[in-house]
Amino acid sequence: MKTYYFDHAATTPMHPDVAKAMLEVMQGPGGNSSSMHAFGRAAKQQLNRSRDRIAAAIGCKPAELMFTSGGTESDNAAIIGAARAQRKQGKTHIITSAGEHHAVLHTCEWLSREEGFSLTVLPIDSAGQTAPQLVKDAMTPETALISIMHGNNEVGTLQHIEEIGAIARAGGALYHVDGVQTLGWSTSRLNELPVDLMSFSAHKINGPQGVGALYVTNGTLLEAIQHGGSQERKRRAGTENIAGIVGFAEAVEISVKEREKKQPFMDELRKRWVELLQEHVPVPVVVNGHESQYLPHIVNVSFIGVDTETMLMNLDMEGIAAASGSACTSGALERSHVLRAMHVSEERIQSAVRFSFGLGNTLEELEEAALKIGTIVRRIRNNY
Template sequence: MNSIYFDHAATTPMHAAAIEAYVEVASAGPSNPSSLHAAGRAARERISVARDALAEALGCSPTELVFTGSGTESDNSALFGAARAQRLKGRSGIVTAAVEHHAVLNACRQLEAEGFELTILPVDEHGVVRLEDAESAINENTAVVSVMAGNNETGTLQPIAKIGELARRHGAVMHVDAVQAFGYLSIDFRELPIDLLSVSAHKINGPQGVGLLYVRRGTPWLPMLYGGSQERSRRAGTENVAGIAAFAAAAKLACLNRHNRWEHAESIRAEVLRQLSEQLGPERFVVNGHQDDRLPHVLNVSFPGISSESMLMNLDLAGVAASGGSACNSGSLKPSHVLEAMNLPSDRIVSAVRFSFGLGNTIDEAEKMVKIIATISARYA
């Protein structure tokens, strides 16, 4: 068991309140919300209560929320659903960014294989989409624009409000992957020009296996799964009642404590950087991503001269959990597509490590981890 867990961007530990909510529902007996008897009605009521709580947190109507089985399913449902609905209106363009999560990029490539015209926007050296590139790419043929709120590997924030305005001006559907940003950024659909948004429970101290898709009322969108009439016939399949209840409990805490969560993660991040400067020297590491426009809990650092694999292996042996990038690529030796899209030097790309912070982390852990890094670095000096 790792003694220091700095991989919260991959998954987070469940909050005690989320566990309590999960156990309460899971131990209450059979609960199929589609059943008409008392047990089914009770399950349906639990989902309604959870949906209401999440709608309040997001500033939308409960009827605009669709529960899914993961963030990936939410991304896929958004993209395939909107693209296929827009194709019925004669639109065939898909616009996304080179630094998107593979749940978006690979879905977009599949849509391209189905005949859609895919445009992948480049980013600058900080990982930010240039508005002039977005403006050039989005036109009257564009069906869907998908740009993430905050990057899962670097934490860099994208100008989603301005890109959403461009999409709306041309009648395109705007989708945002907010899996990493939810619980840190304020998201209010009464103000943001966003039509579809994806989040996931296990990134905010909720359970794995539960996601959420916001579908603005009136948005052209078709369901991806067909079967029963669950989720107002928008996502067939028996709902994960216990998981949904735990998701709502975690989301309520994350949104209520958004400022404290930000400050806590930021303090750990700042301490890691301070300790790296003191113990290694500023010339021995480089931070990747935007310096200011970023999420507080993600820190991507390159240690030139030490491969990512070597650093991560040594950290793991010392009891520190970190990552080389997206958790969906764990076990893969491929370079980060995010850092490659930023056109970073190869020595930075192959030596990059992602640290991500959250519930339970302490300043003391940051200091201990950097001491371990200093020991590892000395072996490669």
């Protein structure tokens, strides 16, 4: 059976050049980058070279990058570490939005519940955006940290991070951005953005799973949440994943180099996919998210009248990989908290499916898959 992988927002296939770079490390001599002997120095050199490559590609200083195990750890390290550091300055208020990834929302809620921080969760509009004015209105002299993502992982909506960052700077608060979905897509240079902390993950850009990074601007106070070693400038204890970091650097360079041609093609796939679904599916197909400010590779649609879980099971049986939302919660039966926060109709929430595209996808396979989905929906309707 032919398969169709339309779930790149969950994880991406590894680029062959990334796998090759990692294999060279894994087949070479071992070495701990903290060791003083030649093997350790060689590992340290690979670590430093990778840090330099990523920093040059995304526009920051190498010393501002802290390697982690992925986006979730980066979000936790940023939010908990910055909040605790700011508390020592007398600031105990955190602002976030209802549309954030659970790695941000749950961490902020934990700080509020367990460590006494006050928390403001701002609403998002029907397109998935947080109005910068709401951020400004929510700020107080005690505001320690604002965490508003760049691109939403479920509906693809982009946020006004420049405006929000400027508001944070003016109010004396730190600004953290979950940039996991926008790495490789955004043309902005980090050192040009009013952002103090930004989270990244390698496996969203055809890199390896289990490695990510946190951008921490020079001078930003951050308490370590992991202890036991002096790695990563004493901000993240633990032996670095050299092979993964080398692969991460390769993936970042490839994504930046290919962005100019990849971005318009992904946007073409996205637009054509919606057209094909509306042409072949015998129920209304509604797009969820912003109509113009969106990531080019993510589209969330509701098949009105067709239950999400039923749809996903049938898609899987036909070899089509899609999702109901975040990969971190798609194993559960709960519906999208992002769509609920957008206050779309219940019938749209109950019938929403996220499709996301990337390496290997073609217009031809979209046309084939759309025909299959039309057949699936007719079959589901006939069985009701």
